[in-house]
Amino acid sequence: xxxxxxxxxxxxxxxxxxxxxxxxxxxxxxxxxxxxxxxxxxxxxxxxxxxxxxxxxxxxxxxxxxxxxxxxxxxxxxxxxxxxxxxxxxxxxxxxxxxxxxxxxxxxxxxxxxxx
Amino acid sequence: xxxxxxxxxxxxxxxxxxxxxxxxxxxxxxxxxxxxxxxxxxxxxxxxxxxxxxxxxxxxxxxxxxxxxxxxxxxxxxxxxxxxxxxxxxxxxxxxxxxxxxxxxxxxxxxxxxxxxxxxxxxxxxxxxxxxxxxxxxxxx
Numbered sequence: 001x002x003x004x005x006x007x008x009x010x011x012x013x014x015x016x017x018x019x020x021x022x023x024x025x026x027x028x029x030x031x032x033x034x035x036x037x038x039x040x041x042x043x044x045x046x047x048x049x050x051x052x053x054x055x056x057x058x059x060x061x062x063x064x065x066x067x068x069x070x071x072x073x074x075x076x077x078x079x080x081x082x083x084x085x086x087x088x089x090x091x092x093x094x095x096x097x098x099x100x101x102x103x104x105x106x107x108x109x110x111x112x113x114x115x116x
Numbered sequence: 117x118x119x120x121x122x123x124x125x126x127x128x129x130x131x132x133x134x135x136x137x138x139x140x141x142x143x144x145x146x147x148x149x150x151x152x153x154x155x156x157x158x159x160x161x162x163x164x165x166x167x168x169x170x171x172x173x174x175x176x177x178x179x180x181x182x183x184x185x186x187x188x189x190x191x192x193x194x195x196x197x198x199x200x201x202x203x204x205x206x207x208x209x210x211x212x213x214x215x216x217x218x219x220x221x222x223x224x225x226x227x228x229x230x231x232x233x234x235x236x237x238x239x240x241x242x243x244x245x246x247x248x249x250x251x252x253x254x255x256x257x
Contacts, residue, residue: 008213021237027215027226030237046140050147059151063183063196063205067240115214
C-alpha cells in the first residue's frame with residue numbers, strides 16, 4: 001500500500017482565494033506555482049503549522065487542504081522567520097522552503113494553498 | 117463481510133494510547149480533534165463497514181500516524197480514516213497533486229454546476245465539506 005502523501009505548497013497566479021472563483025472560472029483554469037516539501041519537512045514544520053492554525057483560525061493537517069489568505073501572508077512570513085531563529089539547522093532548511101513559497105505569495109498578493 | 121469498524125476502533129485506541137508516550141503524535145491527534153469539533157456537523161455520516169466494503173473491499177486497516185487506511189490491493193482508492201476526528205475521506209491515488217478526495221459516490225469535485233447550467237470551480241470550503249465523512253458510532257449503525 002502506498003501511504004506516501006504529497007506535501008504541496010502552491011501559489012495560484014490567477015485567483016485570490018479558492019473560496020471565490022470568478023464567474024466562468026473552472027478548477028482546471030487555475031495556474032499554480034508549486035513548492036513541494038517532504039514528509040520530513042512537514043514534521044519539522046508541524047509545530048509552526050499548529051501556530052498558524054491557532055493564529056489564523058485554520059486547520060492545516062495531513063490529508064487536508066488549507067488556504068492562507070493574502071491578508072495573512074505577511075504575518076505567516078514573520079512567524080516563520082521567528083520559528084527559524086530558534087530552530088536547529090535541519091529544521092531551518094524546512095523553514096526556508098516554506099518561506100520561499102510564502103514570499104512568492106506575498107510578492108504576487110496571492111494566497112498560499114497547502115495540499116497535504 | 118469484514119468488520120472494518122472494529123478494525124478502525126481498535127487501531128484508533130492503539131494510536132491514542134501511543135500518543136500518551138509520543139508528544140508529536142498527541143499534538144497531531146489534538147489538531148484533528150479540534151478540526152472535527154469545528155466541522156463535524158457539516159460532514160455526511162457513513163457506516164464504515166458499508167463504505168469500506170464498497171470502496172476498499174477485502175482490505176485490512178493499516179496504521180499511518182494519526183490515520184488508519186483501508187485499500188484493496190491494486191486499487192487506486194484509499195479510505196483514509198482519522199484516528200482522533202472520527203472521520204474518513206476517500207482518496208484517488210492516481211490524482212497526484214490537488215483535489216484528490218472524492219465525494220461519497222466516488223466523484224471528483226473540481227467544479228460544480230450553477231442553477232443556470234454554467235460550471236464554476238468549487239470553493240474549498242464546499243469541497244472540504246463534501247469530502248469528509250463522519251464515521252457512525254457502533255450504536256448508530
